[in-house]
Amino acid sequence: MIIAVDGPTASGKGTIAKALAHHFGLPHLDTGLLYRAVGRQCFLDGGNPDDPVDALAACTFPEGLLDDPELRSEASGGLASRVSVHPAVRQALYERQHAFAVQPDGAVLDGRDIGTVIAPEAEVKLFVVASVEARAQRRFLEMQAHGRDVTLEAITADLAARDERDRGRKDAPLIAAADAIEIDTSELKREEAIAAAIAAVDALR
């Protein structure tokens, strides 16, 4: 069983994907981390993330970079959303993601285009959404807990900019697959969102 979990930043898709993988005993790939690694590598190389040649060169990042805590920062998220607009970057990361999806035991992948591009054959497609206010508030509390000096205003502006880039890009924009089930987590607690996702998967199996 392939489970595709797509949605915007801080919608709760990562939490849901991890919990589904645990519940159903499936391997999990956070595909955003790959784009974050490309963005970070491009930065470390002194490249321009808006330049397709520089961004493509960064796709050969060392495997160890995926463990760098810096990838979780807002800065890395912003860089990721810039390198991810380039079709050559998306192509370079496609094979790795597709191979993960089609392994014999099944898999859970979360990202922006799993149900539409990476694994349109997925048996279960979830599209996780939440209001921009709810997402900004969550991200704000998360950042504060990590001791980061951030404001709610800056996070809201950053989320809105990333949403626009992810939805507006020509190649693999953030969009729900026609057969995706939408889960709105704005008013849900963590455990409620997870329960809703498990129920959605059970209903489709």
Ligand code: C5P
């Ligand atoms: O999910 P996360 O916030 O880690 O993703 C960071 C950025 O990487 C997103 O804003 C998006 O631009 C890009 N991304 C993507 N396709 C994916 C996963 C992430 O374009 N499958």
